[in-house]
Amino acid sequence: MTITVYFFGSLVDITGQSKKDLNSFSDTDALNLMLQNEYPALIATKYFIAVNQQMIKANHELNNGDIVALMPPFSGG
């Protein structure tokens, strides 16, 4: 099982990467907790999570091939 995680904006600076392949995560809460353990600066940072380009507001089940994006508030324009 492979899940691809993309980091955007300031989260690239925090994690030192823009993409990470992970395996065996049941849901976004578990994935988020693991990432916050690995990169504690994430805890104090505001960000949204999208699964396959859809913003999620609550915990979301993850399946093989899912693309998860961690995105700080948008600042285009």
Next chain:
Amino acid sequence: MGEKKIKNIFVEGAISSQKIADSIQTHASKTNIGAHSIFLGQVRADEKDGKQVASIEYTCYLDMALEKMHEIRESIFAKYELTCMHVYHSLGNVLVGEICLFVFTSSKHRKMAIEACNELVEAIKFELPIWGKEIYQDQSIVWKENK
């Protein structure tokens, strides 16, 4: 259902005034248009702790941004009687004083064009996954936040 055509709105670097002029000129042949509304976003030399912004570097989540822009485009066309709508946003580095966003709506009459343009700009700023990193003259950085 018609085939979905996803337009790319992104351009590398600043949007040139020539591109804007050319875009206006292109519409001269569309004689049912009576009003254009144009919004231009320009990189501002903000100051912080005595330092000045030199440029903004833009990045985006391309697939999601284009998909979302498509949805915004459809909803604006459904809501307003527009003849056409064009959106360009910069990616990469844009220097202070240069244009980073170009929104262009055209309609028979001014009200539709102006209101659609305003709504588009707000949607672009708050709904598109784009991030701006302010780069100061001493190379320090601050991630931009939209207000």
